[in-house]
Amino acid sequence: MLRVAVLVSGGGTNLQAIIDRIEDGTIKNTEIVMVISNNKNAKALQRAEKHHIPSMCISPKDFESRAVFNQTLLKTLMDLNVDLIVLAGFMVVIPPEMIQNFRNRIINVHPSLIPSFCGTGYYGLRVHEAALARGVKVSGATVHFVDEGTDTGPIILQKAVEIKTGDTPEILQRRIMEQAEWQIMPKAIDLIAAGKVKVEDGRVIIEEETA
The missing domain is CATH 3.40.50.170 (Formyl transferase, N-terminal domain)
Incomplete structure (x- = not known):
């Protein structure tokens, strides 16, 4: 099962598209384990709640420095043991240490x-x-x-x-x-969950369906 965290800032329409495709079986072997927003008023958090998906707000405004915010966001994601991070309208710069820890496991x-x-x-x-x-x-x-x-x-x-x-x-x-x-976006998540996406020399190779 692919453990996914979705990071959002606003309305969450892409989040909704992912939720819908998981629920109707288009995206297989995948669960959203957390929705994280930097905006406590984001409608995306309401969408998560409606579908009984855990959610939280982690905002740079609530920390004394951007470095502390970055550390908190990274620790939260690592503690959740996520396989894939999906940026769905997340209006915060992703810190380099997060990219290094989740190389080729963050999609936008x-x-x-x-x-x-x-x-x-x-x-x-x-x-x-x-x-x-x-x-x-x-x-x-x-x-x-x-x-x-x-x-x-x-x-x-x-x-x-x-x-x-x-x-x-x-x-x-x-x-x-x-x-x-x-x-x-849902199609990409499904391909990743199925193990069909590889990165070679900076390019993505998608394993074709075999008859």
């Missing part, structure tokens, strides 16, 4: 087709504003492992989404969530 979803519209400063609506301003015809989402860079870790899955005439950043954001993020 980014609302573009990396390497386009990613990196420092590209988050939330800013990603979609940039895509529309550039006039690209497709955008999408990427699930990737987290490394020390920003959106630079090995790519696991990507899905393209068409950009339509008249799209606003908000409309495009919603379409990418519905058509890409909520599909490829």
Whole structure:
């Protein structure tokens, strides 16, 4: 059984997509052992409670320094003995010591087709504003492992989404969530739970289904 911790900051729509796919059996051999938010008012915590999933708030604001917060977050995750950490809209910089302790065991979803519209400063609506301003015809989402860079870790899955005439950043954001993020994040977790994801030379190899 894959033990997963989901880290959130806001509404938790990606968390909900994961919960739904675990409950309907699309994601197999996986349990969410904890939802952690840096925001005590995050709706994601209510989603966890509704589905009887343990949750807690660990906020940098509650510690005398970022270093102490980092140590507390890392110790909490290690004490939970998690196999995989899922960043589902977690708006806190992941400390290097956490990446080192969970190498290729932290995944994130980014609302573009990396390497386009990613990196420092590209988050939330800013990603979609940039895509529309550039006039690209497709955008999408990427699930990737987290490394020390920003959106630079090995790519696991990507899905393209068409950009339509008249799209606003908000409309495009919603379409990418519905058509890409909520599909490829659960799929990536299921592949990892099935032991089908390997990282070789900085690239992800997905074991194909055998007939």
